[in-house]
Amino acid sequence: MSDATATAPRRIRMTVIGPILALVLLVVAGALMNPNFLGWDNVTNVLARSAFIGIIAVGMTFVITAGGLDLSVGSMAAFIAGLMILVMNSLVPTMGAGVTVILVGMAVALLAGLAAGLLNGILITRLGIEAFIVTLGSMGIYRSLVTWLADGGTLSLDFTLRSLYQPVYYGGIFGITWPIIVFAVVVVIGEIVMRSTAFGRHCAAIGSNEQVAKYSSVRVDRVRLTTYAALGLLVGIATIMYVPRLGSASSATGMLWELEAIAAVIIGGTVLKGGFGRVWGTVIGVLILTLIGNLLNLTDFVSPYLNGAIQGAIIVLAVVLQREGKARA
Template sequence: MASETVNMPERRRKLPSMSVLGPVIALLVLVAIGAMMNPNFLGAGNITNVLARSAFIGIIAVGMTFVITAGGLDLSVGSMAAFIAGLMILVMNAALPVLGVGVPIILLGMATALIAGLLAGLLNGFLITTLGIEAFIVTLGTMGIYRSLVTWLADGGTLSLDFGLRTFYRPVYFDGILGVSWPIIVFALVVIIGEVVMSRARFGRHCAATGSSEHVAHYSNVNVNRTRLATYAMLGVLVGVATIMYVPRLGSASASTGVLWELEAIAAVIIGGTVLKGGFGRVWGTVIGVLILSLIDNILNLTDLVSPYLNGAIQGVIIILAVILQREAKAKG
């Protein structure tokens, strides 16, 4: 009897819970389906394509994980990315006669993106923390503002990077080190840093404490407002990083850039096991969530199984299934 009760917790520790396994299993199932459906699915080209195009949403979703963990939400990231992309293109085009095509102008563009992202994030954070307005309302407002601003900047059309500049900047999306393209490398670095900060650093613990109970966190000497502000600022900077990777791909930005990115990022975060109400976050889970979302699209394009009209429905079903898989397991113990 006694030995059995002692063994129980050990056995539990060996098998991770369904909330951890759920998303991983879903991802593996998708990979298996993809590999069965099309021989090119596991080819280096396709894997590079999928990872590189996941990078934008992925980098943003890592920031979103922190915001949601600290009990917040940001609906403005898609519009913000479009606005920053537009701004970056305008600044680089304007500086072209002075700086010419070269590394300095690219660095100027990158700095523009990072600073604009930081300011936009700080603005969201300031309105939410200092003025105490609901995050949902603030970011719904800024979402509309940035979307209109990019439409206005582009005069309703498309902002395009100067052709010579685009050719020079292109390798930032398409080239890389040892066959691994830059977006994938940057995505990986962001994930590693995010994971360490979330699970090892004080900031990650403060985020979780703030999200789980503001009052308890406050009495435990956590500066709740500053923590929240920092999460929004960090998300803003990461949106800037994602934009730096996005602009060289097509060299253009328009009102249709980044539409619904915010919902994809939030969905990825939740699929990955972060709690929407805050208090618990998992950066590596978010990565799995992002990959699941991009793989669904990829597999649907590579096969002729379903009518393309139903792509959205398939995505919806898989998102809900992935979350049910976790909740069921949690409820049971």
């Protein structure tokens, strides 16, 4: 990090240390309050729960860094889950309840995610509509589509398929479940892409000044389109990991995921108006959000119903700390 020089030391320090410090404080507090907190079971539980939002939030980091926003990811996940279940169920009579059907389902999820992301991206880049508006619209559309697919109720995966599919959520290797592994892989790739590839550099350039990027021959539209498509694809991946957990989808699936993902990105130190992003920070943001819920469940000082209030306070605090660092620099 060659920018961490005399020019802006305070900002760098505050935003780097801040989220890590918060995470450490939460872990220490948790360990003091409940001896099971640092146990293997709880740790893997927290990580697995973080995985869905986390995978999405990695994609969101790129979108936000490039100066965009995507509000549709939660309902997109619900829609993909519903679509995936419908397709798999409908294939059971012809193809039998086997692994092939599940693989087809996964392919559907990936394609649907990619298509949904591309659609957002095309509307934003080609028609030049504000990302906020486009994704607010598609958020409503996907949410309503899944409700319609489920006819207002719940779509349930075929029972045989469900037991066949379950290991994708519950299974793993060396006691580490698949969602955690996939999350880790996505994070590592995301961090490398953000930090060391032309694409990552271009995202930051577009987010910090789109005009400069354009005048520097950066293919602005293509880069932005790619961020939305990649996010869609990651929503597909997250949904693939999520469906086997409950084996069903309803209009309540993925509710408020978009806000949790955006919150995680911001808590992690990515600048909301774009220009600077870091994937590892997003991971810390996700872990902080999940840990708060986890701690409230494990201890009885505060009602778990206040989870949202505490998360909200932390989001605001994170932004205040970022801003303070900036004002002084």
